[in-house]
Amino acid sequence: MLNSLHVAGNTLMHRLPAGLKLAALALASLALFFVQSALPLALAAILTGTLYLRLGLSAGEALRRVRPVLITIGLFGLLNVVLVSPEEALSSTLRLLAILFLAASVTASTALADVMAVLTRLCLPLERFGLLKASDVGLAVGLVLRFVPEIAARHAALKEAHRARGLPVKLHRMLAPLIISTLRDADSIAEAIDARGIRGQ
Numbered sequence: 001m002l003n004s005l006h007v008a009g010n011t012l013m014h015r016l017p018a019g020l021k022l023a024a025l026a027l028a029s030l031a032l033f034f035v036q037s038a039l040p041l042a043l044a045a046i047l048t049g050t051l052y053l054r055l056g057l058s059a060g061e062a063l064r065r066v067r068p069v070l071i072t073i074g075l076f077g078l079l080n081v082v083l084v085s086p087e088e089a090l091s092s093t094l095r096l097l098a099i100l101f102l103a104a105s106v107t108a109s110t111a112l113a114d115v116m117a118v119l120t121r122l123c124l125p126l127e128r129f130g131l132l133k134a135s136d137v138g139l140a141v142g143l144v145l146r147f148v149p150e151i152a153a154r155h156a157a158l159k160e161a162h163r164a165r166g167l168p169v170k171l172h173r174m175l176a177p178l179i180i181s182t183l184r185d186a187d188s189i190a191e192a193i194d195a196r197g198i199r200g201q
Helices: 018-030 038-053 057-085 086-110 112-128 135-166 171-195
Strands: none
Touching: 018 086, 018 112, 038 057, 038 086, 057 086, 086 112, 112 135
């Protein structure tokens, strides 16, 4: 598998505790939904975008990591222009961009193990009530984050394979092999986890 989304560095963002960063992400995301004016939302998007670009990533790599979500946000904004109004579409798009850049900054500056540890601690009260296994929640989220770069790399490899064979690159042709290979890896990882007794019973 590829490395996780974490980028090694020594910036202030890297040095902040994982719990503080995740809490700030949750609170900032919630607060932005109460802001309707485009100007403060644009400032938030600029600030979070600048923060993201200062974490040690090249501009190309930084864009590659968030490009699928950027495209989705762009399409969502265009749809809102038609369904709502240009002003509301602009505000919602800027809000989502700010949240995206902040979330990307947190994942890039936080080791996966630290994220899992924070989530496990947060779920401990629920474990005491017998509602779930706290370590399983942290493990599940960690695996999801771990698979993101792997799936992106596998998609890029399929595109290159199609181009090398002179085939048009179309999503419906790549979707089936992408899903099958991902599920196959997921099964292998699940078997390895069970064999080592990592998951709670």
